[in-house]
Amino acid sequence: MSSSLTALAGSWSSLPIPLTEWILDVIQSFGHERMTPVQASTIPLFMKNKDVVVEAVTGSGKTLAFVIPVIERLIRRDTRLKKHEIGALIISPTRELATQIYSIFNQFLSSQPQPENQEDVDPDRHPDPLLLVSSDKSTPAQDIQRFLELGSDIVVGTPGRIEEFLLGKGQNIVNVKSLEVLVMDEADRLLDLGFQATLTKILTYLPKLRRTGLFSATMTDADAISELVRAGLRNPARVVVKVQSKRNRMLNGEVDEVIEERRIPANLQNLYIHCEASDKMLQLAKIVEHETQKGSSQFIIYFATCACVDYFYRALRCALPSGANLFSLHGHQSPSARTKMLTAFSSAVSTPSTPSLLLATDVAARGLDLPHVDVVIQFDPPSDSKSFSHRCGRTARAGRHGTAWVLLTGREIEYVDFLSIRKIPVKELEPFQADDENTADLFLDRIRKLLLTDRAIHDMGAKAFVSFVRAYSKHEASYIFRVRDLDLVGAARCFGLLRLPKMPELKDVSRANWSDAQVEWDAFAYKDKVQEAKRLETLAADKTAHALKQQEKRHKDRAQQKKVNAAWSDKTSHKELKEKRREKRISKAKWVRANPPKGAGAGEKRSRSDSEEGEGGEEDGDDWDDLAKEERMAKKVRKGHATQKDFDLAFGDL
Known part of the structure; x- marks a missing residue:
């Protein structure tokens, strides 16, 4: 079916199978008066024992499209699940998305009717769901212990922890024979090679008689069809919810209305700026200023690598308003740190004068429901259209309006055509003008001043730049993103580096527009006292080793020079001595050849020798x-x- 997300499908009461009353109450408490197209299409099929493959743009309501039928199917079972049995399994590619899905299930199940007497135990009440994700506070053994305590019917988690739960420590405890539903959210990501082996083990272990649903915003035909058999879907119903937009074009001198399909939300304004690599920081600051003036207060800024997120989390403070609140999220953070940062960002009180900005990698690109995000900025564009649309989809969710920006440099302008072919329209906007012709240089100076306050920040900057170049060289769209076409010096200026790192990519690069900062490197210190003490110790050891090496070199040089400067008379006498020895050896050899032994014994030889010496051979x-x-x-x-x-x-x- 085709529709715009601004056009809702129908009332919840219009479903062919009426929903349970308390479930309807929870839906209405969310403010969802009517269903979205994906919900209206999927829920009836999933509740009527159909396997489904669902593709719909981000923010279209896919999560409720499987949460509601899962709960309804468990409620309508003829018999309650027994102890240690599970009825539904939901697999998600990331712990953040799994946690979000778990919270939605929890909101529904915690709203079940309570018995009149609070001390009574309601036999029909369903237990809380179980969350299985990597965490500093949860081990696989603790997962099993919580399952035994809660007796959960619904399990939500990431592939690795679910495999351990079912096939590891819980293999003889968890019973899957009565499993009703398997859901794989963000299925295209789950079917990637990184999860393939784990998923195969899980799917082989689960019973065949189950309902299976695959949900994603970017499920291409190749993705779905090639993996359906392995995933165990039987004659699935395919649900594709498309977004269409209208635009006018001139045809034969007349205005013609054209309907175009989009893979991004209908209410999303998608923009790009083509600028110099050295101006990206300036353009980023101007975009934030422009959007806050329009009333925006929550931003997500995407970078290429974890190191870039860590570095710009420190460096961006030089370019943004003083009231801005920064948060960082990437895959190298500990699970507890990621959860804490995401919670802090989503719950932050944000206003245009005190905006909140989440700096993130693609770990925050898929599935996360952050309804108050107004603007997405892609500082570094991703290589494939899937990641691009998922990033953009963090705003303009569920019918709200939003804006997404992407910064392109050099030949990256070709990325626009790449996106257009994949039905992701992007509109160009002229670069923002600097308040002063030297503003870009001022940003460079500000960042350098920050780096000079702590050598640790300088190290972070160098690491971030190297990781950025490495990631750029590994882009999937290598015909667009080529390191040899990238302005590396301009990128280094954008990063505010004090000097260019030593790396092969910079070997033959012109440095006409680059000048190192004036730094006394031996005195450039870390703020951290332990780290600084270690640096000084290493520096002293290096200096000692260098001094010894230089001393050894001087000794060798002196010996060589002494040999070269030897007296001429010594050289001459040595040469004459060698010549004299040579002549004696030649003379001896000639005599031996002229007087070979003729079978005489040793005594005869000796007497001959003696007689010859007596005849004048004594000398x-x-x-x-x-x-x-x-x-x-x-x-x-x-x-x-x-x-x-x-x-x-x-x-x-x-």
Whole structure:
């Protein structure tokens, strides 16, 4: 079916299977007077024993489209689930999304009618759901303990913890034979290679007679069809809720109205700015200023890497109004830190004069329901259209209006056509003008001044820049995002670096527009005393090692120079000595060849030698003895048993 999210489908009472009264009360308390198209299409199918594959844009109400039928199916069971049995399993790719789904289930189940006597136990009351996600305060063993205490019918979690719950410590405790429903939220992400092995184990373990639902905002045909058999869906019903928009075009001199399909919410204004890499910080500050003047108060700003989030969480304070509140969220934070940060951001009191800005990676791109987000800014564009639409979908949810911005530099302008083909229209807006022609340089100076206050921030900046370049080189859309086309020096200026890092990508880059900050690096200190003490210790050790190396080099240089500068007479006499020895060896060799032994014994040889010496060979015999001694001494020198000086003293006058 096709519709705009501003057009609601029908009243909840119009469903073919009436909802339980207390469930209707909870829905109305949420302010949902009428169903959205995806809810009107999915709930009847899911309640009538149909497997479903649901694709609808973010913010369309997909979560309620499976939460309501799951609870209704469990309520309508002929027999209650027994101890240690579970009736519904919901798998989510991220702990944040799993926590959000759990909270919605919890809101429904906590609203069940209470018995008149509070001390009585209602046998028809369903227990609270169980959340299985990685946490500093929850281990797999504790998950099992909570399940035994609660007796939960509904389990929500991430793939790894669910696998451990079903096939690990809970294999002989958790009973899945009566499982009614399996839901895979953000199914395209769950079907990625990273989760494939875990999902295969879980799906093989679950009973075949169950209802299965796959839900996502970006479920392409290839994604769904290629994995349906493995996922265990039987003759599924496919629900695709499209968003359409109207625009006018000129055709044959007349205005013609065209209906276009969009993969983003109808009430979302999607904009981009094409600017210089060095001006991105300026444009970001101007966007925040522009939007707060329009009344916006909650922002999400997306960066390419976790290191970039950590760094700009510190550096952005130099560019934003003093009243702005910053929050950070990325995958390298501990589970408790992520939960704390997300809760703090969603509950923050935000006004245009004191806006709240969440700096995040794609860990905050999917499924999170943050209804008060007014603006999304993509400082670094993602490589694929799925992530782009999911990021944009954090605003303009459930019929509300919102704005999304993306900053593009250089040939990244081609990304606009890439998005257009994927039915994500983006409108260009001219870059904001600086208040002063040197404003971009002023931002650079401000950030550098901040970095100079603490060497740790400088280290974070260098790490963030390197991680950004590495991530850029691994973009899936490599024909658009190419490092050789990226203005690396301009990007380094945007980061406010004090100097360019040593990395291969910068080897042949022109540095005409770059100048290092004036820093006394040996005195540039960390604020943290322990870290600074460690740096000084390392610096001292490096200096000592360098001094020793230099001293060794000087000794070698002096020895070489001494050899080069040796007296001319010494060189000449040494040369004459070598020549004299050579002549003696040649003379001896000639004599041996001229007087070979003719089979005589050793005594005969010796007498011949003696007679020859008596005939005038006495001098040659002495020479031969000297040569033999010289050869023996030379062998000792070669083996280290004698020194060259000893050799020269013994035979220098030969």
